[in-house]
Amino acid sequence: MSGGGNEKQSFPLDKFFFDTLPKNGRFLYIPIALRGHKLYSTAHLWMKNITELHERTDVQFETVDDPSKYNLEVIKEFDGIYIGGGNTWSLIQEIRESGFADVLIQYIEAGGQVYGGSAGAIIMGKRIDTHDDENKIGLQDVSGFNLLNNFSVACHFKDEQNDRFKAWVSDHNLPIVCLPEETGLVIESGVALCVGTKPCVIYFSNGTKKEVSPEESFDL
Numbered sequence: 001m002s003g004g005g006n007e008k009q010s011f012p013l014d015k016f017f018f019d020t021l022p023k024n025g026r027f028l029y030i031p032i033a034l035r036g037h038k039l040y041s042t043a044h045l046w047m048k049n050i051t052e053l054h055e056r057t058d059v060q061f062e063t064v065d066d067p068s069k070y071n072l073e074v075i076k077e078f079d080g081i082y083i084g085g086g087n088t089w090s091l092i093q094e095i096r097e098s099g100f101a102d103v104l105i106q107y108i109e110a111g112g113q114v115y116g117g118s119a120g121a122i123i124m125g126k127r128i129d130t131h132d133d134e135n136k137i138g139l140q141d142v143s144g145f146n147l148l149n150n151f152s153v154a155c156h157f158k159d160e161q162n163d164r165f166k167a168w169v170s171d172h173n174l175p176i177v178c179l180p181e182e183t184g185l186v187i188e189s190g191v192a193l194c195v196g197t198k199p200c201v202i203y204f205s206n207g208t209k210k211e212v213s214p215e216e217s218f219d220l
Contacts, residue, residue, distance in 0.1 A: 001187065003179030003196070004085055004118035004155045007050055012196045013184040017080060017115045018054040025079040030064045032094055033086025033119040043084065067100035075107050085118030085155075088131055089139045092123045105145060118155045121184070125152035126174055130165075149190065149220040154178040157201065162209075169203040177202050183214070193217040 002013040021027060031043035039046070044063040051057055061082070064070065075081065081104070083091075095101045108114055122128050122144065129142040130152050144152065154165060157178035165178055179185065183196035192212075194200050199211040202218070212218055 001121035001124065001153065001179065002115070002117040002155075002184040003121070003157060003181050003200075005181030007046075007053060009181040010117060010184070011053075012182070013115070013117070013186075014050060015054055016186055016195060017082065017113070018051070018056045018059070020113060021056065021059050021079050023058055025059045026077070027059065027061050027080040027082055028064055028070070028075060028078050029061045029082045029084070030067065030120070031084045031086070032064065032067065033084060033088070033091035035086070035090060035094070037086060047082070047084075066098070067095060068098040070100060070103060072103050072106050075103060075112070076110070078112075080113040080115065081107065082115045083117065083120030083123075085120060087136075088119040088122050088128050088133045089135045089137055091119045092128060092144065093137060093139055095123070101145065105147070108147065121155055121179065122153050124148060125176075126150050127152045127172065130154040130168065130176065131156075148177075148187070148192075150174060151220060152176045156181055162201070165201075165203055166207070166209070169205060170207060173205050175202065175204045187220065190220050191217050192220055 002010045029047045034040040124147045125144045126146045127142050128144045157180045178201040180198045183198045186193045186195050194212045194214050194216055199213045202210045
């Protein structure tokens with residue numbers, strides 16, 4: 001999971017994803033959080049540039065426009081899934097309404113590797129109301145996929161937001177992990193490793209705060 005940013009800021013997390021793909025591997029790229037934005041039509045070119053930046057032109061990727069076309073048997077043929085950033089509200093609604101949510105969760109539970117950048121990371125948490133994305137679709141359901149043992153995720157985190165997320169935790173009695181740009185988490189078997197250049201910040205449901213430095217881990 002990446003805290004977001006441009007290709008330079010997310011480089012450490014992108015590198016981890018590409019380093020784990022086998023030679024001549026394949027992955028799914030899901031840019032649908034950008035649907036309706038001018039960048040959506042060129043998202044596949046952006047990903048092509050990312051593969052070149054990481055010197056992984058040997059890998060192939062398939063850009064997903066309609067998630068409903070992908071069942072579990074199809075996505076098992078891919079070595080990873082990359083869910084890009086954009087609008088969190090529209091992303092989770094489309095993934096759910098297309099039926100892809102269940103497929104994605106089964107893929108993860110079967111050991112599949114999924115990368116979530118910004119909105120793609122937020123939807124993995126307990127709640128998704130941790131950002132400032134405009135809720136143009138009027139979505140009322142703020143629940144995420146809750147794959148992080150009741151932790152929610154905030155991205156693009158800055159120090160001046162500490163009071164905001166301390167209050168968020170108090171209001172909801174839930175823990176949250178706050179990821180700056182340039183920082184993210186690699187999660188495997190219930191253990192989260194901080195990766196990048198800045199610490200991630202955790203607020204626990206009892207109000208205590210903890211900073212986890214890059215290359216340090218914590219249990220979810």
